[in-house]
Structure formats: C-alpha cells, structure tokens
Amino acid sequence: MSQERTEGDLRNTGLSLKHDREWDYELDRIVSEVKERGATSVGLQFPEGLKRRGPAVVDDLRSELPDDVSVLLSGEHCYGACDLDTDLMRRTDVFVHFGHSPMKESEKIIYVPLFSNVDVFPIMEQAFDEKLDPPGEDEDVGLVTTAQHMNKFDEMREWLEDRGYTVHTRRGDERLTHEGQVLGCNYASADVDADQILYVGGGKFHPLGLAMEHPEKTVVIADPVNNSLDLADSEQFMKQRYAAVHRAMDADTWGVIFSTKIGQGRWETAQEIVESNDDAYMITMDEVTPDRLTNFGLDAYVNTACPRITTDDGPQFKQPILTPQEYRIAVGDESLEDLEFDTFHGTW
Amino acid sequence: MSQERTEGDLRNTGLSLKHDREWDYELDRIVSEVKERGATSVGLQFPEGLKRRGPAVVDDLRSELPDDVSVLLSGEHCYGACDLDTDLMRRTDVFVHFGHSPMKESEKIIYVPLFSNVDVFPIMEQAFDEKLDPPGEDEDVGLVTTAQHMNKFDEMREWLEDRGYTVHTRRGDERLTHEGQVLGCNYASADVDADQILYVGGGKFHPLGLAMEHPEKTVVIADPVNNSLDLADSEQFMKQRYAAVHRAMDADTWGVIFSTKIGQGRWETAQEIVESNDDAYMITMDEVTPDRLTNFGLDAYVNTACPRITTDDGPQFKQPILTPQEYRIAVGDESLEDLEFDTFHGTW
Known part of the structure; x- marks a missing residue:
C-alpha cells in the first residue's frame, strides 16, 4: 500500500471543512472491500457539501487500487440516503455513498457515514x-x-x-x-x-x-x-402551509408527482389520488424542481416525494404544491385542523 | 370508441401552437397499439414545448382505453430522441415519445413525430x-x-x-x-x-x-x-469556442462528463481522456447543468454528452466546458486550426 498522502487522504488528519467539522472517510475499508469483491469499477456519491472532496478521494483510490479499476463520481445532486444514484449503481461493481447513514443495507453499497467532530x-x-x-x-x-x-x-x-x-x-x-x-x-x-x-x-x-x-x-x-x-416554533411555518392549501382549493387540475428516486417513491399514495380524481395526472420525475413542472400548466401539484421539497422549496414553485394530506384537505376530504407534517416511513 | 372530443383530442383540428404549427398526435395509432399489446401502463414523454398538451392527451387515452390502464407523464426535461426517459420506460408497458423522429426502433417505444404544418x-x-x-x-x-x-x-x-x-x-x-x-x-x-x-x-x-x-x-x-x-455565419461562434479553449489551457484539473441519457453516452471518448490524464475525473450524470458541476470545484470540464450543451449553454457554466476535441487542443494534442464542430454519431 502506498505511503503517499494526497490532499484527499484524511486518514490521519481528518477532513477539515468549515465549522471545524472533520470527517474520516474510511479509505482503508473501501479499498479492502473493493479488492475483496474483485470489483473493476467503483462509483462514488457525495452530498453537495462534500462533492469538492470527490476528486481527491478518487486520487487516493487510484493510488491504492489496481490500475484496471475505474472510479466514477456521481454528478447527480444528492440529498440523503433516500437519494442513491441508481444509474451509477447499475454501472459499477461497488457503489460508495458518503455522508449519510444507511437507509437500507445492500451487498453492492458501502455506506460511509462521515461523522462530525464538532464539540456538542x-x-x-x-x-x-x-x-x-x-x-x-x-x-x-x-x-x-x-x-x-x-x-x-x-x-x-x-x-x-x-x-x-x-x-x-x-x-x-x-x-x-x-x-x-x-x-x-x-x-x-x-x-x-x-x-x-x-x-x-x-x-x-x-x-x-x-x-x-x-x-x-x-x-x-x-x-x-x-x-x-x-x-422550535412552527407557527410561521403552519401559516405558510395554510396559505398553500387555500390557494390550491381553487385548482381544477392537479399534477401528482411520483419520484423515481429509490427512497422517495410513494406509489400507492400517488396512485390513490389519480384514481379518485379525473382531473389529476401522474407525473414521474427524479429531481422535483419548479422548472420541471411549469410547462405542464396544471393548477396545483401534490408531491409524494421528499416532504422537504413541499415545505422548504414550496414558495419557489409558481403553483401551489401540497403534501398528500394537504391535497385531501384542499379537496374537502379532511379538515384543515387535522393538518400534520408530512413524514416518510419505510425504505424501498 | 367514445365520440367525445376533449381539448387534447386533435384528430380533426390539429394541435394549434404558436407560429401556426399544428400537430396530429395519432391518438388512434397509440390506442390500438396499447390494446394490441395488452398494456396496463402507458408512459408519455413530450418535449418542453408540448408538455402543456400532456394532460389533455392523457384525458383522451383514459376515455379510449380500459379503466385498468394507467397513463403516466414523464416530468423529466426532454431535448430530443436521444433523451428518452428510460426510468419511465422501465416502469411502463408501452412508452410513447412525442415530437421527435425515431433514433432507434424498439418494441416498447411508439414514436409520434408531430410534424409542423407551417407553409415552407x-x-x-x-x-x-x-x-x-x-x-x-x-x-x-x-x-x-x-x-x-x-x-x-x-x-x-x-x-x-x-x-x-x-x-x-x-x-x-x-x-x-x-x-x-x-x-x-x-x-x-x-x-x-x-x-x-x-x-x-x-x-x-x-x-x-x-x-x-x-x-x-x-x-x-x-x-x-x-x-x-x-x-449561417460561424465566425462569432468560433471566437466563443477559441476563448473557451484558451481559458481551459490553464486548467490543472478536469471533470470529464459522461451522460447517462440513453442517446448521449460516449463512454470510450470519456474513458480515453480519464485514462490519459491523472488529473481528469469521470463524472456521470443525466442532465448536464452548471449547478451539478459547481460543487466539484474542478478547473475545467469536458462534455462528452450532447454537443449543444457545450456550445449553446457553455457561457452559463462558471468554468470552461469543452468538447472532446477542444480538450485535446487545450492539452496540446491537436492544433487550434483543426477545430471542428462536435458531432454525435450512432445511436445506443
């Protein structure tokens, strides 16, 4: 094993990011697992805040792995363990997901959780x-x-x-x-x-x-x-949600978003809405962004993918975007007083 | 077969868009092919300019197809026949791609080319x-x-x-x-x-x-x-490309973009660059956008996906983004005088 240390090799120093967070990205474990499996291709996926470290991690892997092993970086956005780059996973023998704890164990995936060392x-x-x-x-x-x-x-x-x-x-x-x-x-x-x-x-x-x-x-x-x-004060937040529901009450047509991200799909929830409403249309997509919806020209959207898209990014969408329960409130099937935070259970 | 006509049923009227373009989207052919194959799920993919017609096309299909057939719209961006929504294709029995002529025939795909009727x-x-x-x-x-x-x-x-x-x-x-x-x-x-x-x-x-x-x-x-x-005057355009190549000549590190879009992958081209340059890193992604690259913090990028991303969107990227040949010029393997437009051959 090479004794050289590159910028990305943080086995001894830790990976110093802003806020004094340091990470140990477990190079040795990755290298030994890749060798053990006889892999010839390795995919690496980092969340946005760690992508900058990707090239140096590739350098380290290249220096420790046989020459015929290719290392590929995922260029897709990554927002959590629910959001594995399944395309890159299919293309590679070993897939390393950095920065989140495992949502579901799999033979092919190595999860490297990357803990903070800030003093709590x-x-x-x-x-x-x-x-x-x-x-x-x-x-x-x-x-x-x-x-x-x-x-x-x-x-x-x-x-x-x-x-x-x-x-x-x-x-x-x-x-x-x-x-x-x-x-x-x-x-x-x-x-x-x-x-x-x-x-x-x-x-x-x-x-x-x-x-x-x-x-x-x-x-x-x-x-x-x-x-x-x-x-934590959820009052302001609740007002935002009430406003979205009220705006959506006037909607004649609905887009129902089903996410193809591996850990964000709620098919039954989406299907149920479409089957019960003739003016609802199922729209499938990976990342849910305002510009992907605009061209459909529907009046309102129900997001069955990550709840944070609805609540955190909602104001960026031109049309109201609701959680599944908020949709049921908007169409009169449930009462506004029953509004709860949309949570996501299970894996995939 | 229902005799009702909804907004999306343009068998008789044509689909009137701006610039007086009209489209016939071949509802009858789609319906009969879906029935013939006994499909229970149909995926529809429209280019951006036609997405607004999607919901009405779904209405028509729902009215003509058995109740147990679900119709799904692709919410992914779509830029050509090279850009089929392979995820939706996998999830559905029949996949209808509107607005482009076939790049490659497949049992599963129905291509609906949608011709303009403007007087040429x-x-x-x-x-x-x-x-x-x-x-x-x-x-x-x-x-x-x-x-x-x-x-x-x-x-x-x-x-x-x-x-x-x-x-x-x-x-x-x-x-x-x-x-x-x-x-x-x-x-x-x-x-x-x-x-x-x-x-x-x-x-x-x-x-x-x-x-x-x-x-x-x-x-x-x-x-x-x-x-x-x-x-056509390519002079201005050539100046833009020369400028990008010159800026990239100072790059120490390179990201080499491999697209996972079905008709935009040039694996050998990408692989060749990464194998010949220790400071080049393979990055895989579906859609190639500036915000997907920013966080990697590399000095310059080579785009092996759609050439129009490089030439048309290039100025939107913070770092220089080059075609494969422009990369070879920037690293001194070819001469600037030999610069050609990047073209894409073959299918997938």
Whole structure:
C-alpha cells in the first residue's frame, strides 16, 4: 500500500471543512472491500457539501487500487440516503455513498457515514442552563440528533443523565439506522414519553418538522455547528402551509408527482389520488424542481416525494404544491385542523 | 370508441401552437397499439414545448382505453430522441415519445413525430430570389431540414427541381431517421456534392453547427416559422469556442462528463481522456447543468454528452466546458486550426 498522502487522504488528519467539522472517510475499508469483491469499477456519491472532496478521494483510490479499476463520481445532486444514484449503481461493481447513514443495507453499497467532530457539549450546556426544564421540574427529556452527530449519541445521553435527567430515546422505524436519529422526513424517534425534546444538530428544517410532528412537546434546538440555541416554533411555518392549501382549493387540475428516486417513491399514495380524481395526472420525475413542472400548466401539484421539497422549496414553485394530506384537505376530504407534517416511513 | 372530443383530442383540428404549427398526435395509432399489446401502463414523454398538451392527451387515452390502464407523464426535461426517459420506460408497458423522429426502433417505444404544418414555400421563394445562387450559375443545391418539416421534404425537393436545380440529399447515418434530416448534433446529411446548402427550419443553432461542420459550403437558412432568411455565419461562434479553449489551457484539473441519457453516452471518448490524464475525473450524470458541476470545484470540464450543451449553454457554466476535441487542443494534442464542430454519431 502506498505511503503517499494526497490532499484527499484524511486518514490521519481528518477532513477539515468549515465549522471545524472533520470527517474520516474510511479509505482503508473501501479499498479492502473493493479488492475483496474483485470489483473493476467503483462509483462514488457525495452530498453537495462534500462533492469538492470527490476528486481527491478518487486520487487516493487510484493510488491504492489496481490500475484496471475505474472510479466514477456521481454528478447527480444528492440529498440523503433516500437519494442513491441508481444509474451509477447499475454501472459499477461497488457503489460508495458518503455522508449519510444507511437507509437500507445492500451487498453492492458501502455506506460511509462521515461523522462530525464538532464539540456538542458547550451548546448542550447552554441548553441546560437556558431552555430545558431543570430535572427538578421535569426529569424526562427526549434526545434526538442527525446522522452526522450519531457517533456522540451515547456521550450526549450520559451527559444528560449526569445532570439528573431520565433520557428517553428510541429508534423510530426501519427508515432510520440509529436510535435517536431523525431525518428531515422522519421524526419517529422523538415519539418518546417526555414533554421536552432536545434536538442536537444544525439547520432549522429538522426541528421544525419535529415540532410540527410533535406539537404537544417543547423542542429545544441546540445547534453545535452554528453555536445557536432556540425553541422550535412552527407557527410561521403552519401559516405558510395554510396559505398553500387555500390557494390550491381553487385548482381544477392537479399534477401528482411520483419520484423515481429509490427512497422517495410513494406509489400507492400517488396512485390513490389519480384514481379518485379525473382531473389529476401522474407525473414521474427524479429531481422535483419548479422548472420541471411549469410547462405542464396544471393548477396545483401534490408531491409524494421528499416532504422537504413541499415545505422548504414550496414558495419557489409558481403553483401551489401540497403534501398528500394537504391535497385531501384542499379537496374537502379532511379538515384543515387535522393538518400534520408530512413524514416518510419505510425504505424501498 | 367514445365520440367525445376533449381539448387534447386533435384528430380533426390539429394541435394549434404558436407560429401556426399544428400537430396530429395519432391518438388512434397509440390506442390500438396499447390494446394490441395488452398494456396496463402507458408512459408519455413530450418535449418542453408540448408538455402543456400532456394532460389533455392523457384525458383522451383514459376515455379510449380500459379503466385498468394507467397513463403516466414523464416530468423529466426532454431535448430530443436521444433523451428518452428510460426510468419511465422501465416502469411502463408501452412508452410513447412525442415530437421527435425515431433514433432507434424498439418494441416498447411508439414514436409520434408531430410534424409542423407551417407553409415552407414562401420563405423558400425568398431564399431563391435573394440568397441561393441561381441554377444558371450553380445548379447544385443540398437540401436539409429538421424532423418537424420532414413531411414536406419531397415537396421541397420538387419545388427546387422545378426551378432548375439538381437537388442533392442523403441520409446521414443511423442516428438520423430520414434522408435530408439534420439534428443539432449531426449534420451528416449535408455531406453532399453541392457548394450551397438550403436549410429549411427554425432556430439558429442547427444551421450554425451545419456551417461549422461544412465550412466550405454556403448555408442558406430559410426559417418558415419565424419567416426569416439568413446566411449561417460561424465566425462569432468560433471566437466563443477559441476563448473557451484558451481559458481551459490553464486548467490543472478536469471533470470529464459522461451522460447517462440513453442517446448521449460516449463512454470510450470519456474513458480515453480519464485514462490519459491523472488529473481528469469521470463524472456521470443525466442532465448536464452548471449547478451539478459547481460543487466539484474542478478547473475545467469536458462534455462528452450532447454537443449543444457545450456550445449553446457553455457561457452559463462558471468554468470552461469543452468538447472532446477542444480538450485535446487545450492539452496540446491537436492544433487550434483543426477545430471542428462536435458531432454525435450512432445511436445506443
């Protein structure tokens, strides 16, 4: 094995990104698995924020693998483990998916989860001081985090227990790899017996979904990457959804989007709508973007793919785009008061 | 068979689009083929300009087909017969591709070419009066057109012969369905024994490629849709390409784009570059867009997919994007004087 180190070889140094996150991308494991399987082609897929590291990882693999092994990078956008580049997977003997925890195990896929090494405890300390009810008032706390901090999960739990809490955790369903893990589309692991949930992770979208899915709980957001602390407030978000539903109530024609992404397909849901509505049309696509819908000229759309497309990107679409339940509300089959966050269960 | 006519049923009226183009989308042929094959799912794919007609075509099919047949619309962008939605094709029993002539026949695919019914002769008359050398000076003229005017090709030929020309036509190669047909990526049908070529068709890109591919010929552009007449001038275009090649000469790292679109893959071309250059990385993707490349952070890109992406969309990319030959020029393997238009041959 070559002793050279290129920019992409981070076995010793870690992969330093902004916010002091470091990644170990497990070169040795990939190399040995590729050799073991006698693969002659390897596909690599990175989420957007890590694509820049792709070429250097290719360099490392080329230097460690036999000359006849070709290494290919996926140029498709990648938003999660639900979003494997199935085309590249078909074309290659081994397919390495970086940056997300496994949604479903497969012989062909090597998942490299890439954990963050940011210190989570300073912001947890602040959450303890400022936002969580003290153990004397409410000893129960639920703990959830995202894939990139899962490697710290046991330490986080102990940290809370040391301060006197009873920590409630669960593994949601088979879409989630780890106990305590949440996805942008699945918060089942927060369904625990506690009125307060501590979410440790970045971004505002995960905790918003969490708060909407569990409106009876207080959701404390401790973001160790941006060092920020907040309570999830879904009110503004709910107003946006109400507005979309109201706009869609005038729709005469509907496009029903079925995603061909491996982990985003809800065929029965889509089929049910089309079968029950003569003015609904099934539209299949990989990535769901406003420019793909515009030319159909329909009045409104129902998105059965990733719920975050509807909620986060919704305002970018010219026509109202609804979740399946919001569609049922818009056509009068359910009541607006019953509006829930759209979540995604199962794998594929 | 139902006698009802919906908006999308254009068997009698033709499909009236802007520029007075009308289409007959051959509903009867589709219905009878679907029934004959006992299909229970039908996929429809329209190019962007016709997507708006999709829902009404679905209405017609639903009214004529048994209730258990589901009809699905492709929501993927579609730029030509090279660009079949293979995912939807896999999911359906019959796949109907509208708006382009067949690139390759297949049991599963029904091609509905959709001819324009715009009158081509007024602009040909003007071309005869103002741009073509009269038959007394040069009796030889080559005639080419695009798929949408192919139904008038024989009439065009006769019209020119009536005026005293010897009309030279050929079928280019197996990528082209018809004699005299050109694609945006293939002008082989203009390789005829005539110094002047009459191109009947819309747009500026086809004739530009034509002029570059056949620089020794005069290319007269007769656009019956916009009723405009011109001579193809590739000089400005060549300057843009020279500039891209010059910018790319400083590149240390290269992304080599291999398209997974069924009719746009040039694997050997891509593979050859990656094997000969340690700083070149193979990137696979379906649609080639600037935002898919940005995150890789490479210095320059070679596009082995549709040549029009390189030439027409090139300026939208942050980094220089070159054709395979332009890459060879940039790295010093060929001379700038030899620069030719990138064309695409064969099918898949």
